[in-house]
Amino acid sequence: MSYVTRRKLGEQPLWQHGQPLLGRLDIELTERCDNDCVHCCICLPEHDEAARRREMSTAQVQAVLTEAAALGALAVRFTGGEPLIRDDFEELYLFARRLGLKVMLFTNARGVTPRIADLLARVPPLELVEVSVYGMSGRTYDGASRRRGSYDEFRRGVELLLERGVRFVVKGALLPGLAGEVAEFEEWAATLPAMDKPPGYSMFFDLRGRRDCGGSAAEPPAAGCDFERRNETIRRVRLSPADGVRFLSRDRERYLKDMREFCSKFMRPPGDTLFSCGAGHGACVDAYGAVQACLPLRAPDTVVSLRDEPGSLRYALTEAFPRLREARATNPEYLRRCAVCFLKGLCEQCPAKSWAESGTLDTPVEYLCEVAHEQARDLGLLEPGESAWQIEDWKGRVERI
Amino acid sequence: MNIAADAVYKPSDDVVAREIEGEIIIVPLVAGIGDMEDELFTLNDTGKAIWDKLDGQRSLADVVTELSPEFEAEDGAIERDVLGLVAELVQRKMLVAV
Numbered sequence: 209m210s211y212v213t214r215r216k217l218g219e220q221p222l223w224q225h226g227q228p229l230l231g232r233l234d235i236e237l238t239e240r241c242d243n244d245c246v247h248c249c250i251c252l253p254e255h256d257e258a259a260r261r262r263e264m265s266t267a268q269v270q271a272v273l274t275e276a277a278a279l280g281a282l283a284v285r286f287t288g289g290e291p292l293i294r295d296d297f298e299e300l301y302l303f304a305r306r307l308g309l310k311v312m313l314f315t316n317a318r319g320v321t322p323r324i325a326d327l328l329a330r331v332p333p334l335e336l337v338e339v340s341v342y343g344m345s346g347r348t349y350d351g352a353s354r355r356r357g358s359y360d361e362f363r364r365g366v367e368l369l370l371e372r373g374v375r376f377v378v379k380g381a382l383l384p385g386l387a388g389e390v391a392e393f394e395e396w397a398a399t400l401p402a403m404d405k406p407p408g409y410s411m412f413f414d415l416r417g418r419r420d421c422g423g424s425a426a427e428p429p430a431a432g433c434d435f436e437r438r439n440e441t442i443r444r445v446r447l448s449p450a451d452g453v454r455f456l457s458r459d460r461e462r463y464l465k466d467m468r469e470f471c472s473k474f475m476r477p478p479g480d481t482l483f484s485c486g487a488g489h490g491a492c493v494d495a496y497g498a499v500q501a502c503l504p505l506r507a508p509d510t511v512v513s514l515r516d517e518p519g520s521l522r523y524a525l526t527e528a529f530p531r532l533r534e535a536r537a538t539n540p541e542y543l544r545r546c547a548v549c550f551l552k553g554l555c556e557q558c559p560a561k562s563w564a565e566s567g568t569l570d571t572p573v574e575y576l577c578e579v580a581h582e583q584a585r586d587l588g589l590l591e592p593g594e595s596a597w598q599i600e601d602w603k604g605r606v607e608r609i
Numbered sequence: 610m611n612i613a614a615d616a617v618y619k620p621s622d623d624v625v626a627r628e629i630e631g632e633i634i635i636v637p638l639v640a641g642i643g644d645m646e647d648e649l650f651t652l653n654d655t656g657k658a659i660w661d662k663l664d665g666q667r668s669l670a671d672v673v674t675e676l677s678p679e680f681e682a683e684d685g686a687i688e689r690d691v692l693g694l695v696a697e698l699v700q701r702k703m704l705v706a707v
Contacts, residue, residue: 225631308625308636
C-alpha cells in the first residue's frame with residue numbers, strides 16, 4: 209500500500225472536493241528588457257529609471273505571491289519584459305518556491321548567469337523554463353533584438369542551463385531572420401533534452417499592448433509618444449496571412465488532422481459576448497500592480513489595482529472579473545461581422561487585441577480577420593470572395609472538412 | 610527500513626506541504642525529490658491524518674495513541690499505517706528524524 213501518490217498534473221485529477229479559486233498566477237515582473245525586439249508589444253528599455261521606480265517593490269510582489277498561494281495557486285509564471293533583469297529576481301524566485309509554488313520562467317536567457325543556473329538546478333522550478341529565440345546567428349538574432357552581442361549571450365545562457373541540467377524548452381518568434389533559419393532552429397531544438405515536440409512560434413504579432421512607443425532608442429518618438437511609429441515596425445515584420453497559413457500548414461497532413469478536430473469543437477459564432485475566452489478565470493498582475501483578466505488586456509477600465517487594498521486578487525476573481533465577463537459588444541461593425549462569424553475558433557480577435565489596435569474592446573482587427581479568412585479558404589470552409597459572417601449554413605461548412 | 614515507534618519525525622525543510630481544497634500537496638523544494646515538471650505528491654486520507662501530527666514533537670507511539678480514538682481500526686492497524694507512511698516519506702526524503 210502506498211500513502212503517497214505522485215501526480216502528473218493534467219493527466220490525473222488533483223482535486224476531489226473542489227477547484228481552488230486560482231490555479232496559476234501570471235506576473236510580469238518588469239516591462240523592461242535587455243532586448244529591444246522589433247516585434248515586441250510590451251518591452252521598455254532596460255535602464256528606464258522611470259519604469260523601474262513604478263514597478264512593484266520586492267515586498268509588493270511577495271504579498272501578491274502570498275495571496276495567490278492562499279487562494280490555492282499551484283504555480284506562478286514570471287514573465288516580462290525580461291524577468292531576470294530585476295535585481296531581486298533570485299529573492300522572488302526563492303520566495304515563490306518556498307511558498308510551494310512551481311515557477312514558470314519566461315526568459316530570453318541572456319541574463320542566465322552561472323549563479324542563476326545553479327539556483328535553478330539546486331531549487332528546480334518544477335516547470336519547464338521557456339526560452340524565446342529570435343534567430344540562429346548573430347546577424348539575425350541581434351538584428352531582431354537590436355542589441356549587439358545579444359545572440360552570444362543567449363547561447364551562453366542556454367549552455368549554462370544545459371550544463372546544469374535545468375530543463376527548458378525553446379520557442380521561436382517568426383521574424384524575417386528566423387524564418388530563413390527554421391530548419392536549423394528545429395534541428396537544434398530537437399537536441400534539447402526537454403523538447404519532446406517541435407517548437408512553437410509566435411508570428412501574428414500584437415501591436416503595442418499599452419498603446420505606447422516603448423521608448424525605443426531605435427525608434428525615438430517624433431513628438432511625445434508616437435506609438436504608431438512603433439506599431440508600423442511591428443506591422444512590417446508580421447507575416448502576411450498567406451505566408452502565415454503556409455507556415456502553419458507546412459506539415460500538411462498533420463495540420464489537416466488537427467484542424468478537423470479543432471474545427472469540430474470550436475467553430476461557432478460568439479454572439480455579442482465579448483469574452484468567450486478564458487480571460488478572468490485566472491489572474492495576471494502587471495509590473496505596476498494592476499490585476500488583469502489576461503496578460504495582454506491592459507485597457508484601464510478592465511483592471512483592478514493591487515495597491516488598493518489587501519485581498520485584491522480575490523476581489524478581482526470573485527467580483528470584478530465575473531462582471532467584466534458579462535460585457536457585451538456594442539460596436540455596430542463588430543455586431544455585423546464578428547458576432548455572427550463562425551470563424552471565431554480560428555480568429556485571434558479578442559478585446560485585448562482590439563484595444564491594442566484601436567483603443568476599444570470591440571473593434572474588428574482587420575489583420576486577424578484576414579488571417580482567419582485565409583486559413584478558412586485554405587481549409588475549404590470558404591470560397592474565394594466569401595465573408596464568413598455572411599454564411600448562414602456554417603455548420604454544413606464545418607462538416608465539410 | 611526500520612522505523613522505531615519512539616522516534617520523532619518532522620517534515621523535511623526540502624519540501625513544502627500545502628493544504629488546498631482539503632488535499633495535502635507536497636511540493637519538492639530542492640533537487641532530487643521530484644524534479645520533473647507537472648509532478649506533485651498528494652497523501653491519501655490515512656496519510657493526511659498522520660501527516661498533521663508529524664510535528665517534530667510527538668513520537669510515533671504518541672501519534673498512534675492520539676489517532677486510535679479517531680479511527681475504528683483493528684488492533685495494530687493504526688501503528689502499521691503510521692510506520693508505513695513514515696517509512697515511505699523518509700524514503701522519499703520528505704520527512705526527517707529529529
